[in-house]
Amino acid sequence: MEKGIVQVFGNGTASSEQLEHLLESEGYVMQQAQNLESLQEVVLRDRPSAVVIDLDEFGDSTWSACQELKDDLATRKAALILLSSNDDENLRIKGLEAGADDFVAKPYSPRELLARLKAIARRITSGDAKRIRVKDIEIDLDEHRVRKAGKPIDLTYIQFKLLYLLASRRNNVFSRKEILEKVWGKKVYVTNRTVDVHIKRLREKLGEYKYPSQYIETIHGTGYRFL
């Protein structure tokens, strides 16, 4: 998660409005939802990078919701934060053990919640090497340079970020949404098609011509992966 959608399950309050403003100023988009029943549906559609659930409102059904979030391929990586005005230790532990990344007591400070969200995000995205070598491709983050078989390849800014992202986790499949968030960041104003276009250009520069792809593989219905 870099930037993205934050899905909040709970009613609007003064705090949540403040939170929304804060999130927006940081490039997130916040959405509210009134019931957990539609969780699967909403979450499947929007693929939020973080989900906040208010235990006060949803009570025990929250637990099964946590389970669903963790089980679903689309959301298993989303940051999950629980809110509750019940400050009971056992409840907090239960929440954390149910898979939540954090548990915040109400009334909460929107600024703190945001800070916690970012702390989780740091962890999710951590792991960045300065230099990556894959097959005959060499990527140097500091020099901002890419070589293929020793010969420099001229990549544009976006192409470089894209390649670096894909190559940083070889074999990992990145959805277009993930790519958009990590390469473009912030509120994304560009469409999925744009990702395709940049992949195409990147492939060209890497010298892809034959099928199957030597470097960047398309996973139909899912995304791309660097081989």
Next chain:
Amino acid sequence: MEKGIVQVFGNGTASSEQLEHLLESEGYVMQQAQNLESLQEVVLRDRPSAVVIDLDEFGDSTWSACQELKDDLATRKAALILLSSNDDENLRIKGLEAGADDFVAKPYSPRELLARLKAIARRITSGDAKRIRVKDIEIDLDEHRVRKAGKPIDLTYIQFKLLYLLASRRNNVFSRKEILEKVWGKKVYVTNRTVDVHIKRLREKLGEYKYPSQYIETIHGTGYRFL
């Protein structure tokens, strides 16, 4: 971090003794340290998987310590938790922004601290791929890839979700209705027959040919189950 050393910077208290016992019962080893000055040294030697720093004792020198921890390759992945009896919002935010993964108020519950430690650990370790393994089938969620006896099997999006669902709860019988809900989402209108078709193709790709099924069993009148 799976299990490992937890380095605690702060004095022994009743809580910290309890914490030590808890950690030990979970397979961690706890070490206490009295001063931050030797932090780098201590931490370089022991490579703890988690570091807990008590702000009450170390005050402002904590910030530079956080920085050091984050800068050092050996420790930048360690979970970092700050403790403080000062429950000020700004302090908490400062801590989180300084790179801490969590901020816990004193007096703290050792059990909760452990739960928080584990929650962070989940995020850190989720770097190495999540896998389900059943018989000679291996499902890798991040790579979105399935292997049978080590050899990759190409599954389409739906096939992958279907397999993941069935395999995630082995021996559980899934009705077609359940399958439709989990794979297609709650309000998609495809028929039961469609499920059959996808099961068929999945079986093909898994190399099912003989009877009885080796992987996916049909429960007549009920649904399917992964053996």
Next chain:
DNA sequence: TTTTATTATGCAATCAATATGCCATTACCC
């Protein structure tokens, strides 16, 4: 055994996702 219900499967139509040429727009650099 016969009947009925359920499941398996080949196949064609439909639908969806991706690749790519092309051009408008924007950013960058002398």
Next chain:
DNA sequence: GGGTAATGGCATATTGATTGCATAATAAAA
């Protein structure tokens, strides 16, 4: 400001996946 490179994304072609009918096979019930 003019020229050049980079970006965004539409439109279209292409490729790939999904759906469900029709029919066969199988299991359960009578």
